Amino acid sequence: MPRPLDGYVTGSLSHRIGRGTMGDGVYEFEFLRTEELTLVRPYDGQPASVLRKPCPACDKALSYRVYSVRATRRRRAVWWALTTFAAALAIGGVVLANSLPDVGVSDVWVFVVVSAILGGILALFLLVRLALGEYGIRGHRTGWPIIAKHAFALAPSFADEFCCRDDNGRPSPAGTSSRF
Structure with a gap:
């Protein structure tokens, strides 16, 4: 998180x-x-x-x-949107693989399906790492x-999440926050 x-x-x-x-x-x-x-x-x-x-x-x-805080949140949102697209690509590749007939499929379609699955999974791991590391x-x-x-x-x-922040989220001396 x-x-x-x-x-x-x-x-x-x-x-x-x-x-x-x-x-x-x-x-x-x-x-x-x-x-x-x-x-x-x-x-x-x-x-x-x-x-x-x-x-x-x-x-x-x-x-x-x-x-800024807002720009960082936007950057995180972009990484998460790309992560969602990568997950959809991997899931779409699996769905496409299950819908292909057993015989008569060209090698090109097999390559496309396998590339979608592997590319989506690889991109998913990379993008999750980038989204979580965006600060x-x-x-x-x-x-x-x-x-x-x-x-x-x-x-x-x-103490990042628990104390020492003023009402605007900036660090303050312990005990001066009116949050609690």
Whole structure:
């Protein structure tokens, strides 16, 4: 389940060190956490703001786009709509496969049906990953299911859903929210 959205994004900028290693059936990468950041989202209706920072580890110029809450929700909705289309493609391929006659089917139709099923399933997994990973920060392949050289990762926070937010959803000192 995606995190609730508010006016701030807290996370860390990381730099991948070296190559991945295989251990116990898991491919692992080592990251150097370079900086903790709290980014302010633009107000709804405003264009995405751009964060430009040099990587402290390699001095490469990095730029990330930070989207507003409404724009992030729209982006999530687009990913979920594409996910629904991919599911429909896979289900349509299965239905088409069941409706084909047993004999006299050309190889082209078999290829089309198998491609629809496999393509729909592959797209479904990729798009679900992208929809769940959409938190309004884009740049340097953030959110894509790859291991990039530079990454912005959300900071884990136990209290994200329970406390420390004012009435506008922005972080506030504990106990000052009128929500509860």
